[in-house]
Amino acid sequence: MKTVQPYKRIVVLTGAGISAESGIATFRDKDGLWAKYDISEVATPEAFARNPRKVLDFYNMRRRDVLGALPNAAHAALARLERTAGLDVLIVTQNVDPLHERAGTQKLIHMHGRLLSAWCTACDDKQAWDQDISLETTCRSCSAIGHMRPDIVWFGEMPYQMDTIDDALAEADLFVSIGTSGNVYPAAGFVQTARRFGAHTVELNLEPSEGTSLFHQRRHGKASEIVPAFVAELTSGEK
Numbered sequence: 001m002k003t004v005q006p007y008k009r010i011v012v013l014t015g016a017g018i019s020a021e022s023g024i025a026t027f028r029d030k031d032g033l034w035a036k037y038d039i040s041e042v043a044t045p046e047a048f049a050r051n052p053r054k055v056l057d058f059y060n061m062r063r064r065d066v067l068g069a070l071p072n073a074a075h076a077a078l079a080r081l082e083r084t085a086g087l088d089v090l091i092v093t094q095n096v097d098p099l100h101e102r103a104g105t106q107k108l109i110h111m112h113g114r115l116l117s118a119w120c121t122a123c124d125d126k127q128a129w130d131q132d133i134s135l136e137t138t139c140r141s142c143s144a145i146g147h148m149r150p151d152i153v154w155f156g157e158m159p160y161q162m163d164t165i166d167d168a169l170a171e172a173d174l175f176v177s178i179g180t181s182g183n184v185y186p187a188a189g190f191v192q193t194a195r196r197f198g199a200h201t202v203e204l205n206l207e208p209s210e211g212t213s214l215f216h217q218r219r220h221g222k223a224s225e226i227v228p229a230f231v232a233e234l235t236s237g238e239k
C-alpha cells in the first residue's frame with residue numbers, strides 16, 4: 001500500500017549490532033567484549049584510577065580495530081535516510097566507532113563518546129586522536145604529560161548531549177532502535193520517552209531486545225538486510 005510519507009522527525013538509536021557486520025565486536029553476544037573483559041576493570045572511572053594502563057590498553061586495542069573498518073549497508077541506508085527531502089533525522093549512537101560518519105551521516109550524536117578522540121583532563125581539551133594513548137602521552141594543547149584519557153563515557157559517567165537527545169525524542173514522530181540489546185540506560189529508556197510524546201516506535205535487531213515489548217513494531221534479522229529494507233519502505237511512503 002502506498003501512503004503519503006507519514007513521518008517528518010525521526011530519531012534513530014544505534015548500538016553495537018549495527019557495526020557487527022563491519023567486523024566490530026558487540027558487547028553482550030556470546031563472543032562479545034563483556035564475555036572476555038570485566039566491565040569493572042576496563043570501563044569505569046574507578047578502574048582507570050586503579051589501573052590506568054589496563055584501561056588504556058583496552059581502548060588502544062579497540063581504537064586499532066576501528067582504524068580500517070568500513071561502514072556496511074545499514075550505516076549507508078541511514079545516511080540515505082538523512083538525505084531524504086523533507087525529513088529531519090537525528091542519529092544517536094551508543095557506538096564509539098566512526099562508521100556512521102564514514103557512511104556520510106551528518107547529524108550524529110556519539111552519546112558514549114568516540115574512540116578517535118582523546119580528552120586531556122589537565123586542560124579539558126578534546127582532540128582528534130588515532131594513536132595509542134599511554135601514561136607518557138603529551139597533550140597537544142597544553143603539553144601536560146600523562147593526563148590523556150579516551151574520550152569515552154564510562155559506566156557511572158553522564159552520557160553526552162542528553163538535553164539535545166531528550167528534546168529530539170520529545171519532538172520525534174518516529175523512533176527507531178537498531179542493533180542494541182537494551183541493557184544500558186539511559187539509552188534503553190529512549191523508547192519509553194519517545195512513546196510518551198507520541199512517536200511510533202520500531203525495533204530492528206537480530207533478536208528481541210530486553211525492551212522489545214515496548215515497541216509498536218519489531219523486525220528481527222541482520223542489520224545489513226533489515227535496515228536498508230526499512231529505509232526503502234519509509235522513503236517510498238510505504239508502511
Ligand code: OAD
Pocket residue numbers: 014015016017018020021026027028029032043094095112153154155178179180181182183184204205206207208209221222223224
Ligand atoms: P550489546 O552487545 O549489548 O547488544 C548488541 C545487540 O545487537 C544484541 O541484541 C544483538 O542481538 C544485536 N546484533 C548482533 N549482531 C547483529 C546484526 N548483524 N544485526 C542486527 N543486530 C545485531 O550492545 P549495545 O546494546 O550497543 O557502553 O550496548 C550498549 C552499551 O553497553 C555500549 O554502548 C557499551 C556497552 O557496555 C559503554 O561501554 C558505556
